[in-house]
Amino acid sequence: xxxxxxxxxxxxxxxxxxxxxxxxxxxRFYKNPISQVFxxxxxxxxxxxxxxxxxxxxHYRYMRIFFVNxxxxxxxxxxxxxxxxxxxYHVLLKFLISRVSDSREFFCAVNCTLxxxxxxxxxxxxxxxxxxxxxxxCGILLLCVVFTVEFSWYQGVRFWIGVFYxxxxxxxxxxxxxKRFLILSAGCVFFHYTLVNILLILIANWLLxxxxxxxxxxxxxxxxxxxxxxxxxxxxxxxxxxxxDLGSRTxxxxxxxxxxxxxxxxxxxxxxxxxxxxxxxxxxxxxxMVFVNxxxxxxxxxxxxxxxxxxxxxxxxxxxxxxxLYARFFKIAILMFYTFLFITAYQNYDKIKGxxxxxxxxxxxxxxxxxxxxVIEMRAHLFEKDLWFGNFLSDWNGGFSSRHxxxxxx
Numbered sequence: 391x392x393x394x395x396x397x398x399x400x401x402x403x404x405x406x407x408x409x410x411x412x413x414x415x416x417x418r419f420y421k422n423p424i425s426q427v428f429x430x431x432x433x434x435x436x437x438x439x440x441x442x443x444x445x446x447x448x449h450y451r452y453m454r455i456f457f458v459n460x461x462x463x464x465x466x467x468x469x470x471x472x473x474x475x476x477x478x479y480h481v482l483l484k485f486l487i488s489r490v491s492d493s494r495e496f497f498c499a500v501n502c503t504l505x506x507x508x509x510x511x512x513x514x515x516x517x518x519x520x521x522x523x524x525x526x527x528c529g530i531l532l533l534c535v536v537f538t539v540e541f542s543w544y545q546g547v548r549f550w551i552g553v554f555y556x557x558x559x560x561x562x563x564x565x566x567x568x569k570r571f572l573i574l575s576a577g578c579v580f581f582h583y584t585l586v587n588i589l590l591i592l593i594a595n596w597l598l599x600x601x602x603x604x605x606x607x608x609x610x611x612x613x614x615x616x617x618x619x620x621x622x623x624x625x626x627x628x629x630x631x632x633x634x635d636l637g638s639r640t641x642x643x644x645x646x647x648x649x650x651x652x653x654x655x656x657x658x659x660x661x662x663x664x665x666x667x668x669x670x671x672x673x674x675x676x677x678x679m680v681f682v683n684x685x686x687x688x689x690x691x692x693x694x695x696x697x698x699x700x701x702x703x704x705x706x707x708x709x710x711x712x713x714x715l716y717a718r719f720f721k722i723a724i725l726m727f728y729t730f731l732f733i734t735a736y737q738n739y740d741k742i743k744g745x746x747x748x749x750x751x752x753x754x755x756x757x758x759x760x761x762x763x764x765v766i767e768m769r770a771h772l773f774e775k776d777l778w779f780g781n782f783l784s785d786w787n788g789g790f791s792s793r794h795x796x797x798x799x800x
Contacts, residue, residue: 394424401428409435410778421521426510430503437502437544438495439780441771446545449474449484450497457488476583480548498545505544505551512554515561519736527746528739530753531677531732537757538670538725540764552581553722556588561729564694584715587705588722595701599694606700613707622711656713666763667717670724670756671703677731677752680745686738692730699726 397419405412405428413432416425442450456471465471465485474480487500513536520532543550559575562568578585598606656664681688688696702723709715735742735749742749765772 398424405431406782408781430506433506434499434503438499439777442494442498444545445547446498449547450494453484453488454492457484458492475548479581501547502544508551508554512558515558525739527749528736530750530757531735534728534753534757535732537760542768548582552578552585591702591705595698610704613704617707617710620711663763667720667724669759673752673756674727674731677749680749684741686741689737692733695726695730699723
């Protein structure tokens with residue numbers, strides 16, 4: 391391999407000629423810190439050229455209307471500028487971007503870059519494990535962690551960047567035992583106010599650790615009953631605690647309409663996408679059973695991650711009626727679960743070496759499924775020659791621009 395200086399120059403040239411080729415090389419040498427720099431540069435290029443939709447286009451329009459050519463005082467005094475959420479991350483972000491450019495492509499590129507940077511911050515917490523030799527079975531489990539959250543969720547702007555922020559500091563706390571990192575993880579509410587739930591679940595998980603261990607199983611069983619009965623706790627809150635302002639989603643008629651929409655969406659859901667997380671959960675449980683069968687000794691420090699994932703899953707079962715909340719926090723539970731599986735497999739590889747092939751097969755299925763579901767869902771926007779064969783000097787349209795995102799009008 392080249393020296394760091396030569397590798398940097400090589401990657402710089404490659405990035406100008408073909409960002410895709412640079413990204414592939416960076417993935418191949420992902421352990422090299424320089425590679426991560428070029429991953430972020432590729433993220434900027436990708437965000438600039440990729441489809442702009444979902445929450446991302448909404449946030450962009452808000453920026454154009456309420457932030458461009460406005461002073462900070464005018465922005466913070468305007469309640470409509472805050473309408474995209476109760477947190478202030480999106481306000482500060484839009485203010486800073488609007489000082490530079492009001493271009494839609496630039497707005498998308500910055501968001502994609504920030505999301506990728508926070509994901510890499512989370513991924514780097516695994517460095518103490520992957521910096522040396524990484525067995526194939528462990529590598530596949532690590533990829534399950536990487537692909538649990540679909541790449542396209544950078545277009546949500548707030549929620550998942552907040553999740554990766556929390557998860558990074560939480561893992562750093564687990565790795566080091568230093569409580570200041572746990573305190574820093576609370577900053578996730580700065581990105582999305584609903585992440586206060588993950589902090590409450592963390593506290594609940596700590597309280598449950600002080601109680602009889604089988605109480606968790608009983609609570610989980612009750613949560614399955616609540617889920618099967620589709621009990622809507624939010625409706626009860628609206629009716630009995632009207633002074634509790636949780637946002638427009640809790641306004642009676644809006645909430646009812648959203649619940650009807652959720653019921654319709656679940657009834658007519660595409661099975662290929664709808665059961666993605668359930669499949670990952672099932673295969674994760676099978677891998678855990680293999681560990682138990684091999685009498686793997688679970689590290690108490692990292693066993694905390696498993697119980698945290700279990701507490702999150704119990705919580706989401708209670709919140710099954712709230713489809714958005716359920717989908718988001720179920721995914722966080724899976725992210726934590728596979729984090730635990732990867733670390734356990736790595737630390738106990740000598741014990742599971744004899745069944746490494748079985749673990750590889752069990753982990754390969756959810757990994758491939760997670761990748762394919764994400765790629766197929768975005769296939770109409772991914773398979774475009776401008777995105778993959780353009781570069782920072784030109785694209786297939788003859789200039790540094792792309793038709794991606796131009797299908798929307800302001």
